[in-house]
């Protein structure tokens with residue numbers, strides 16, 4: 001049944017709660033809805049849920065829909081153009097409710113790369129195909145043996161340059177190559193912008209933000225189910241051994257009394 005057709009008669013929610021729910025989930029993607037369904041199932045199985053006063057649906061959904069990742073933007077810039085493009089991406093991401101951090105390349109700790117989920121590099125080229133001064137050490141680090149594997153990282157690169165130079169947008173190309181060699185996955189192809197870059201940069205910005213929004217919250221997220229709550233599932237729920245609850249389990253690991261289960265689409 002579609003949510004817009006849902007009535008108080010056909011669900012355990014009252015009309016006001018259904019209205020709240022419809023409003024709250026209106027803008028969510030199918031992946032986010034699937035994530036929320038798994039999150040609420042885990043929540044319903046905790047002891048606190050049994051006697052808890054229900055929190056407003058909007059607040060609960062907002063908590064559940066909190067993206068699993070965040071966006072980090074790094075600029076490599078000599079005279080400010082790349083910095084400007086990076087700042088406008090930061091502002092647009094903030095307006096879209098994405099958690100975002102902006103760094104000059106020389107303020108960024110390269111060892112933090114391993115913790116990133118989504119990285120955007122906006123890089124101009126200086127000298128004869130050289131990185132700008134603020135990005136020399138990051139450029140060196142990424143091609144060194146110290147660079148970590150980045151298989152979980154999703155990234156995008158915008159290069160700024162001038163096609164009258166022999167090594168057009170070389171620094172952007174280098175960063176793209178380094179990240180890809182370390183196992184990171186491009187969410188959109190790199191673009192190399194010439195001197196009139198504003199229009200291309202603006203189109204790229206909306207493309208990147210779209211891709212970030214698709215992937216930042218859509219991945220599997222961890223729901224922590226305390227073991228003692230899991231053991232009461234039969235008593236508290238309509239599901240039993242004979243009528244099992246069907247869900248796809250992505251990973252399952254046990255640590256200090258909790259089962260950490262990664263949720264994905266729930267098929268019941």
Ligand SMILES: Cc1cc2nc3c(=O)[nH]c(=O)nc-3n(C[C@H](O)[C@H](O)[C@H](O)COP(=O)(O)O)c2cc1C
Pocket residue numbers: 076077078079080081082083124125126127128129130132160161162163165166167168169170195
């Ligand atoms: C001294 C100098 C050297 C440059 N070398 C290159 C180059 O090798 N390749 C390239 O594509 N662009 C080159 N450019 C063009 C810049 O990358 C381009 O103007 C860019 O928009 C500057 O961005 P920024 O202000 O962020 O540094 C050079 C520009 C200057 C002033």
